[in-house]
Amino acid sequence: MKFELDQSSRHLTVRAYGAREFIVGDRRITRPVVLSGARIDEQLLPDEAAALDAAHLERLCEFGSDLLIIGTGARQIFLTPPLSALVLSRGIGCETMDTAAACRSYNVLVAEARSVTVALFMLAR
Numbered sequence: 009m010k011f012e013l014d015q016s017s018r019h020l021t022v023r024a025y026g027a028r029e030f031i032v033g034d035r036r037i038t039r040p041v042v043l044s045g046a047r048i049d050e051q052l053l054p055d056e057a058a059a060l061d062a063a064h065l066e067r068l069c070e071f072g073s074d075l076l077i078i079g080t081g082a083r084q085i086f087l088t089p090p091l092s093a094l095v096l097s098r099g100i101g102c103e104t105m106d107t108a109a110a111c112r113s114y115n116v117l118v119a120e121a122r123s124v125t126v127a128l129f130m131l132a133r
Contacts, residue, residue: 019045019118022111027132030111043114044071044125057085057129065094073125075101075117079110081129107131 020043024031029038032048040053052067054060057080068076076095084106095102105113107128114126
């Protein structure tokens with residue numbers, strides 16, 4: 009069976025990631041970033057996942073996806089119960105994982121045409 013890359017997708021994918029950068033499409037990003045569909049937001053997130061608060065999550069919910077993935081850096085950091093509840097109360101699934109896993113998961117879900125937003129924090133400072 010022959011496989012061909014579907015170039016018609018308007019969703020961005022993470023082509024590569026390293027300790028201090030992400031490659032999204034042809035763009036090199038050197039700070040925490042949010043990807044959702046064809047949107048890139050480099051201004052929404054704080055420098056570290058531990059600094060996420062309700063205002064950040066409210067804005068992430070406004071992207072309108074069915075699922076929010078948060079890549080918390082080199083290690084998984086869980087949201088506090090009130091922050092998790094904020095997202096879940098809007099009918100949005102929420103998963104936290106290390107950033108490498110978040111990049112891979114996001115790409116798979118985008119390839120499946122799922123409605124997903126990812127917030128990615130750097131693997132290293």
